[in-house]
Amino acid sequence: MLENLKKRVYEQNIALVKHGLVVLTWGNVSAKDPETGLVVIKPSGVPYDTMKAEDMVVIDLDGNVVDGSYRPSSDLPTHLYLYKQYPTLGGVVHTHSAYATAFAQSGREIIAYGTTHADAFYGNVPCARSLTDEEIDEAYEWNTGKVIAEAVTDAEAIPAVLVKNHGVFTWGKTPEKAVENAVTLEEVAKMALFTEQLDPGTPRIKQHLLDKHYFRKHGKNAYYGQK
Amino acid sequence: MLENLKKRVYEQNIALVKHGLVVLTWGNVSAKDPETGLVVIKPSGVPYDTMKAEDMVVIDLDGNVVDGSYRPSSDLPTHLYLYKQYPTLGGVVHTHSAYATAFAQSGREIIAYGTTHADAFYGNVPCARSLTDEEIDEAYEWNTGKVIAEAVTDAEAIPAVLVKNHGVFTWGKTPEKAVENAVTLEEVAKMALFTEQLDPGTPRIKQHLLDKHYFRKHGKNAYYGQK
Amino acid sequence: MLENLKKRVYEQNIALVKHGLVVLTWGNVSAKDPETGLVVIKPSGVPYDTMKAEDMVVIDLDGNVVDGSYRPSSDLPTHLYLYKQYPTLGGVVHTHSAYATAFAQSGREIIAYGTTHADAFYGNVPCARSLTDEEIDEAYEWNTGKVIAEAVTDAEAIPAVLVKNHGVFTWGKTPEKAVENAVTLEEVAKMALFTEQLDPGTPRIKQHLLDKHYFRKHGKNAYYGQK
Amino acid sequence: MLENLKKRVYEQNIALVKHGLVVLTWGNVSAKDPETGLVVIKPSGVPYDTMKAEDMVVIDLDGNVVDGSYRPSSDLPTHLYLYKQYPTLGGVVHTHSAYATAFAQSGREIIAYGTTHADAFYGNVPCARSLTDEEIDEAYEWNTGKVIAEAVTDAEAIPAVLVKNHGVFTWGKTPEKAVENAVTLEEVAKMALFTEQLDPGTPRIKQHLLDKHYFRKHGKNAYYGQK
Numbered sequence: 001m002l003e004n005l006k007k008r009v010y011e012q013n014i015a016l017v018k019h020g021l022v023v024l025t026w027g028n029v030s031a032k033d034p035e036t037g038l039v040v041i042k043p044s045g046v047p048y049d050t051m052k053a054e055d056m057v058v059i060d061l062d063g064n065v066v067d068g069s070y071r072p073s074s075d076l077p078t079h080l081y082l083y084k085q086y087p088t089l090g091g092v093v094h095t096h097s098a099y100a101t102a103f104a105q106s107g108r109e110i111i112a113y114g115t116t117h118a119d120a121f122y123g124n125v126p127c128a129r130s131l132t133d134e135e136i137d138e139a140y141e142w143n144t145g146k147v148i149a150e151a152v153t154d155a156e157a158i159p160a161v162l163v164k165n166h167g168v169f170t171w172g173k174t175p176e177k178a179v180e181n182a183v184t185l186e187e188v189a190k191m192a193l194f195t196e197q198l199d200p201g202t203p204r205i206k207q208h209l210l211d212k213h214y215f216r217k218h219g220k221n222a223y224y225g226q227k
Numbered sequence: 228m229l230e231n232l233k234k235r236v237y238e239q240n241i242a243l244v245k246h247g248l249v250v251l252t253w254g255n256v257s258a259k260d261p262e263t264g265l266v267v268i269k270p271s272g273v274p275y276d277t278m279k280a281e282d283m284v285v286i287d288l289d290g291n292v293v294d295g296s297y298r299p300s301s302d303l304p305t306h307l308y309l310y311k312q313y314p315t316l317g318g319v320v321h322t323h324s325a326y327a328t329a330f331a332q333s334g335r336e337i338i339a340y341g342t343t344h345a346d347a348f349y350g351n352v353p354c355a356r357s358l359t360d361e362e363i364d365e366a367y368e369w370n371t372g373k374v375i376a377e378a379v380t381d382a383e384a385i386p387a388v389l390v391k392n393h394g395v396f397t398w399g400k401t402p403e404k405a406v407e408n409a410v411t412l413e414e415v416a417k418m419a420l421f422t423e424q425l426d427p428g429t430p431r432i433k434q435h436l437l438d439k440h441y442f443r444k445h446g447k448n449a450y451y452g453q454k
Numbered sequence: 455m456l457e458n459l460k461k462r463v464y465e466q467n468i469a470l471v472k473h474g475l476v477v478l479t480w481g482n483v484s485a486k487d488p489e490t491g492l493v494v495i496k497p498s499g500v501p502y503d504t505m506k507a508e509d510m511v512v513i514d515l516d517g518n519v520v521d522g523s524y525r526p527s528s529d530l531p532t533h534l535y536l537y538k539q540y541p542t543l544g545g546v547v548h549t550h551s552a553y554a555t556a557f558a559q560s561g562r563e564i565i566a567y568g569t570t571h572a573d574a575f576y577g578n579v580p581c582a583r584s585l586t587d588e589e590i591d592e593a594y595e596w597n598t599g600k601v602i603a604e605a606v607t608d609a610e611a612i613p614a615v616l617v618k619n620h621g622v623f624t625w626g627k628t629p630e631k632a633v634e635n636a637v638t639l640e641e642v643a644k645m646a647l648f649t650e651q652l653d654p655g656t657p658r659i660k661q662h663l664l665d666k667h668y669f670r671k672h673g674k675n676a677y678y679g680q681k
Numbered sequence: 682m683l684e685n686l687k688k689r690v691y692e693q694n695i696a697l698v699k700h701g702l703v704v705l706t707w708g709n710v711s712a713k714d715p716e717t718g719l720v721v722i723k724p725s726g727v728p729y730d731t732m733k734a735e736d737m738v739v740i741d742l743d744g745n746v747v748d749g750s751y752r753p754s755s756d757l758p759t760h761l762y763l764y765k766q767y768p769t770l771g772g773v774v775h776t777h778s779a780y781a782t783a784f785a786q787s788g789r790e791i792i793a794y795g796t797t798h799a800d801a802f803y804g805n806v807p808c809a810r811s812l813t814d815e816e817i818d819e820a821y822e823w824n825t826g827k828v829i830a831e832a833v834t835d836a837e838a839i840p841a842v843l844v845k846n847h848g849v850f851t852w853g854k855t856p857e858k859a860v861e862n863a864v865t866l867e868e869v870a871k872m873a874l875f876t877e878q879l880d881p882g883t884p885r886i887k888q889h890l891l892d893k894h895y896f897r898k899h900g901k902n903a904y905y906g907q908k
Contacts, residue, residue, distance in 0.1 A: 074443065102422045136435055136439050166341060193425065225528075679725050
């Protein structure tokens with residue numbers, strides 16, 4: 001069932017390791033099949049070096065396991081919330097990558113200081129508010145999706161968010177694009193920390209240059225890459 | 228004698244290198260055999276790239292070499308102290324991993340800033356007090372175990388400690404789990420440094436969220452991973 | 455057409471990845487053929503792991519594609535500006551390497567603090583001014599070349615520049631030398647950040663030592679390397 | 682001639698790359714043959730990935746090339762100065778490793794903050810004074826040896842030095858030990874920077890603990906490693 005998508009989800013989970021975004025089992029990638037609406041996600045707590053493509057779990061949008069012998073990632077409800085909230089998403093990624101997570105731990109957004117940021121994210125990457133004690137107790141992972149949605153103003157323009165005291169979520173039209181955004185997020189977080197260390201008063205990139213770079217790669221006038 | 232446990236201890240010593248936690252010969256992993264109570268540990272000062280599983284040394288809890296042609300790690304008495312003090316331990320790890328050791332050198336605990344920390348450690352990771360000159364002169368490595376025990380309030384809930392001006396010790400029910408805790412400790416130390424660089428006034432994670440994450444992975448209501 | 459140069463340009467683009475200067479597709483290397491004056495450059499947005507030497511694009515100095523089935527890097531006009539402005543150049547490199555880009559984001563030059571810097575760059579590495587909104591709208595990549603040329607005082611003596619809020623360009627007599635300068639630039643940017651963290655008041659290297667090291671490797675009295 | 686020592690010197694030059702201490706060609710290892718007093722050193726400016734053991738150059742202590750078709754490292758006179766000054770040395774290493782070089786650029790010694798440092802260096806690692814303009818003009822590399830010797834109080838107890846605005850030299854009884862000291866120096870420099878970032882007022886390790894760790898590994902009462 002969905003063998004090809006399982007393989008892609010598996011490969012993108014492994015890509016997180018190769019890009020240095022996860023250690024141990026601290027990350028997960030999911031994808032939504034555009035035809036059936038089913039979601040494929042990494043099993044919970046399975047080590048990356050023994051995990052196989054066939055271990056991926058298939059779930060419907062209500063969270064029922066449709067195929068697979070493992071339990072899905074415990075972060076599944078957050079993935080599902082995002083797929084329901086943003087119907088065009090084809091992939092979602094969760095990591096604790098170190099630099100971006102440091103921003104999440106300090107409760108700060110990542111300021112757009114340069115074109116590396118602007119090439120992928122049309123503005124600062126926001127940090128979601130803390131969950132209330134009630135939101136933590138009731139349905140923690142689902143409510144994590146809810147506070148993410150509160151912080152996101154345009155999921156297509158800024159396909160990433162920091163979850164306060166926790167880590168990051170990124171997404172995209174495909175699982176490959178979602179992982180690419182996770183790579184970019186960590187790199188711009190690192191650069192932003194270094195930038196502030198060089199000059200804590202560094203201003204944000206000016207809007208005109210942010211527009212130029214974002215729209216060089218996105219929208220109908222994009223001219224980066226191959227047609 | 229204890230061939231299987233020797234192999235596991237060997238592999239976990241090599242894992243320290245693969246995870247970037249040790250350079251040269253600055254680290255060691257031991258394990259306690261649950262049936263015999265014997266301890267298997269890395270030999271002292273043997274390079275990781277020529278070391279073999281059969282080079283591991285077997286010691287009884289009083290420190291007598293029972294099997295092996297090499298001298299055991301000079302940190303052995305600290306390992307033995309911990310096994311005696313905490314009978315449920317199955318593995319102990321010592322490293323000088325850079326970020327965690329920087330905390331040890333500055334004599335500071337590692338504050339729990341996020342869920343990466345809370346997933347493994349139920350509270351701040353403490354830093355043991357300095358040994359007195361007498362404690363250094365008498366039985367240095369044994370007394371290192373003693374000051375660790377003074378700093379530890381619950382060895383199961385926070386399976387890690389910083390040894391002031393020295394390095395780190397972690398532990399677990401198995402040597403594999405002890406190494407996993409060493410990996411986590413270094414990663415949360417790195418994130419904690421970055422977090423404080425972003426905002427020196429960052430508050431600790433709130434207790435309710437720390438509870439949620441710790442008990443998502445530990446205890447009878449845990450729901451992370453496979454059953 | 456220019457098969458050998460295509461191979462060298464391909465290999466130097468791959469070298470950027472090996473040296474850790476680019477992630478994803480954020481970088482490009484070009485070379486100018488000294489006989490024909492034609493330029494060979496990486497195609498736009500093609501992943502490094504599937505790219506082949508034959509995918510390189512050949513362009514004349516007016517930007518017309520002479521050979522190749524892909525569109526050239528979108529940064530091509532900046533490369534062409536530099537080849538026209540500095541006729542002795544044989545290679546140009548663009549990266550977003552993290553430490554150097556942090557200096558570019560903070561709008562600061564990289565101060566010459568040591569001989570590592572002086573061995574390659576005869577003075578501070580300048581940061582170009584921001585482009586005006588008009589310069590961004592009209593011919594962004596070409597005008598990037600223009601502001602670079604304004605900041606460069608001697609392209610041979612300091613073969614590198616920071617582009618404000620963006621990234622870095624380096625160059626040399628060959629694409630191999632241009633990549634070597636990109637490696638050096640990132641390393642000296644890293645060391646400069648650490649140096650300022652150790653002592654924000656660190657003075658620049660004294661001119662006499664800078665002269666010694668630069669001319670040990672450059673000019674008619676050089677005595678580093680093989681004759 | 683001295684084929685075995687050439688092989689060891691070659692391997693230790695490659696070890697510098699593997700340990701991440703050098704990029705491009707910025708480092709060199711030499712060894713002194715204890716029987717003949719001849720010195721074997723890396724050739725100048727030869728890339729590490731094409732260099733072979735037979736390319737090593739043999740020199741007498743007056744700097745005359747005795748064997749080899751390449752020119753020796755331009756840093757040779759500094760190596761020779763150290764071999765003459767300290768007759769027990771069997772190996773010398775020069776690198777521009779990033780963290781240690783940052784200390785050299787800021788003109789600061791590396792303070793002994795912990796046992797990682799004390800295991801190898803019996804006190805702070807000093808930073809040599811700047812060379813005068815005359816010393817730079819006359820015999821730069823030889824005079825670099827001279828200012829190193831001025832800064833060194835006990836070459837055996839602290840086998841490392843920072844050269845101001847330049848880089849590091851380490852040494853030992855063998856080239857292997859000299860490289861090990863270069864690895865340790867970079868690691869303790871990194872930890873020292875992080876330690877100061879955590880707490881700029883961190884005091885030096887207390888003398889009693891420094892003594893304990895240094896003499897655990899050195900001298901007649903050492904008990905670390907195998908007999």
